[in-house]
Amino acid sequence: MTRPSAAQLRAARAWLGWSRSQAAHRCGLAYETVARAERGKLRLEPQSMRALLAVYVVHGVEFGPNAIRAVPAPSVIGPSPPCAA
Numbered sequence: 707m708t709r710p711s712a713a714q715l716r717a718a719r720a721w722l723g724w725s726r727s728q729a730a731h732r733c734g735l736a737y738e739t740v741a742r743a744e745r746g747k748l749r750l751e752p753q754s755m756r757a758l759l760a761v762y763v764v765h766g767v768e769f770g771p772n773a774i775r776a777v778p779a780p781s782v783i784g785p786s787p788p789c790a791a
Contacts, residue, residue, distance in 0.1 A: 709755065710769045712746035718767040718774050719744070733757045 710718070719729045719740075730740040735754055742748035743758070750758065759769065768777045 708769065708771055710759070710774075712744050714769055714774050715740075715758070716744045718762045718769070721767060721774065721776065722762070722765055729758070729761070732761045 719726065722729075724732075726740050726744070727737050730737045733740070733754075734757055739748065739750070739754065740758070743750050762769075766777050768775050
């Protein structure tokens, strides 16, 4: 897996229309962890990165080497459960 850039993490969250707080909650990460990763001030541990990416992918975001794109996402009924970090 290619490690997404800080800009890609921000773009994915923005495309989903989520706040940092919502993204953090859905992934089971601290708000400040998501914020620092999106600013490029923190390199997430592999387990935390997997948790964050898993939620974005389930909701239709695909990460490429230099960009993100929307892909058809499965229907999700209700709020997504937190990922195990």
